[in-house]
Amino acid sequence: MSSLLQLFTRQGAFFLFAALEVVCLYLIITYNTPQQEVAASTWKMYSGEFMNRASKAQDYFHLQQLNDQLREENANLLSKLPNAFYIEALSNDTIQDDSLRQRYNYIAGEIINKSAPSANITYVVNRGHIHGVEPHLGVINGEGVVGIVTQVAQRHCRVMSITHHSVRISAGLRNKDFFGTLRWNGGDTRKAKLYAIPEYADVIIGDTIETTGYSNIFPTGVPIGSVLSKEINEGDNTLELEVELFNNLYGVKDAYIVRDLMKDDLNQLDNQE
Amino acid sequence: MNKAITNSIIRFFLLWVVQVFVLRQVIWGWDGIVYLQVFLYPLFILLLPLNTPRSLTVFLGFVLGLAIDWLYESPGLHAGALVFTAYMRAVVLGILTPREGYSIKDSPTKKSLGQTWFFQYAATLILIHLFVYFSLEAFTFVYFKSILLKVLFSWLASMFFLLASIYAINPEA
Numbered sequence: 101m102s103s104l105l106q107l108f109t110r111q112g113a114f115f116l117f118a119a120l121e122v123v124c125l126y127l128i129i130t131y132n133t134p135q136q137e138v139a140a141s142t143w144k145m146y147s148g149e150f151m152n153r154a155s156k157a158q159d160y161f162h163l164q165q166l167n168d169q170l171r172e173e174n175a176n177l178l179s180k181l182p183n184a185f186y187i188e189a190l191s192n193d194t195i196q197d198d199s200l201r202q203r204y205n206y207i208a209g210e211i212i213n214k215s216a217p218s219a220n221i222t223y224v225v226n227r228g229h230i231h232g233v234e235p236h237l238g239v240i241n242g243e244g245v246v247g248i249v250t251q252v253a254q255r256h257c258r259v260m261s262i263t264h265h266s267v268r269i270s271a272g273l274r275n276k277d278f279f280g281t282l283r284w285n286g287g288d289t290r291k292a293k294l295y296a297i298p299e300y301a302d303v304i305i306g307d308t309i310e311t312t313g314y315s316n317i318f319p320t321g322v323p324i325g326s327v328l329s330k331e332i333n334e335g336d337n338t339l340e341l342e343v344e345l346f347n348n349l350y351g352v353k354d355a356y357i358v359r360d361l362m363k364d365d366l367n368q369l370d371n372q373e
Numbered sequence: 374m375n376k377a378i379t380n381s382i383i384r385f386f387l388l389w390v391v392q393v394f395v396l397r398q399v400i401w402g403w404d405g406i407v408y409l410q411v412f413l414y415p416l417f418i419l420l421l422p423l424n425t426p427r428s429l430t431v432f433l434g435f436v437l438g439l440a441i442d443w444l445y446e447s448p449g450l451h452a453g454a455l456v457f458t459a460y461m462r463a464v465v466l467g468i469l470t471p472r473e474g475y476s477i478k479d480s481p482t483k484k485s486l487g488q489t490w491f492f493q494y495a496a497t498l499i500l501i502h503l504f505v506y507f508s509l510e511a512f513t514f515v516y517f518k519s520i521l522l523k524v525l526f527s528w529l530a531s532m533f534f535l536l537a538s539i540y541a542i543n544p545e546a
Contacts, residue, residue, distance in 0.1 A: 112427075112428050113426070113427030113428040113430075113431055113460065113463075114460075116428045116431050116432060117431045117456060117457075117459075117460040120431060120432070120434075120435045120452070120456045121453055121456055121457065123435075123449070123452075124435070124438070124449040124450075124452045124453030124456060124509075125449065125453060126449070127442075127448040127449025127452070127453075128447075128448065128449035128450055128453060128509060128512070129449075130448070130449075131447075131448040131449065132447055132448065132449070132450065134512070135450075135509070135510075135512040138511075138512040138513050139512060142513070
């Protein structure tokens with residue numbers, strides 16, 4: 101402290117000089133317009149540059165925080181993409197009409213997985229027990245028949261397509277009274293065969309094949325395909341029709357699971373026998 | 374009261390009056406810029422006795438500068454330049470020390486230290502003063518050439534008036 105005082109007394113002239121110059125500069129900047137303008141613009145220039153640098157440096161410090169924020173935002177946006185949703189909502193189409201009683205209703209679903217392209221195509225549909233799906237329900241879409249539900253989980257079900265060895269569908273000719281059984285015998289997945297049509301049926305190539313509704317799996321009149329060729333089965337005098345399927349079974353996307361509301365009623369008949 | 378002090382007090386007021394009422398009118402320039410001004414008032418700092426404390430010299434420079442600024446309507450400008458000049462006086466005196474040294478009771482005048490010495494002394498300090506003044510006036514070195522021109526013209530004019538007054542009065546202290 102004493103050395104500081106000593107320094108001050110020895111260099112008093114310098115300190116006085118410096119102090120007075122500061123006072124003068126202050127007076128100049130405060131009371132002289134031209135110098136004030138120069139000082140102001142210089143100050144702005146340097147302070148602007150300084151602020152730029154400071155904010156740049158600050159950006160680096162905030163980088164981590166910014167990253168976290170962006171990651172959070174990304175996750176938020178990802179969760180808003182359509183594929184992030186398991187659609188819990190059911191859209192059951194029900195017709196309100198007093199003279200008509202609802203027989204079938206449809207559970208809208210989406211095919212979310214398909215078996216590898218081979219024989220016996222199967223699908224996984226994002227509907228299960230909690231949506232009311234049961235085994236042996238039919239599945240259709242806008243083009244026609246898709247398949248039949250085989251296994252059901254809580255939220256998903258497995259569907260075997262009509263080109264599966266174990267599928268039998270009651271099918272008939274549209275606007276004609278003949279019907280038989282549709283079956284797939286392997287091979288081309290675009291074609292199936294309809295058996296047990298009486299020999300005398302006037303089948304024309306190109307006739308539409310549709311479901312009959314007799315099996316309680318599909319409603320009546322769901323299109324299946326069109327007749328490609330006919331052949332007489334010598335053994336029992338029936339026609340064997342080759343059917344070209346309407347559905348491209350590898351391209352299907354939508355699935356409407358058909359629920360027969362009168363299945364129990366119909367089953368009672370079987371039990372009574 | 375010491376004669377040197379009395380003379381200094383008289384010079385303070387005299388130089389102030391002459392500067393703000395007479396020499397202020399002497400200006401010359403072109404294109405709307407004043408390149409020539411006459412500053413005689415640093416003579417007060419120049420002629421202060423050699424034994425004046427440096428702090429006092431600086432302080433007196435500040436006071437006279439403010440007094441000049443008062444009527445020049447440029448607060449701080451002349452004061453800033455004159456404070457600098459007053460501080461630099463000791464440096465210039467140190468550089469220009471005669472071979473036999475200063476006599477502590479002297480004043481740095483032409484009569485006591487000779488014509489050549491006084492010319493060097495005054496020329497250097499007036500140059501310093503003008504350079505600081507015009508730098509403060511521009512407040513930036515962007516127009517450095519203009520500052521140098523102003524310093525040159527004003528230095529010639531100021532030195533003329535300064536030497537003329539010294540030769541006319543030739544004070545000892």
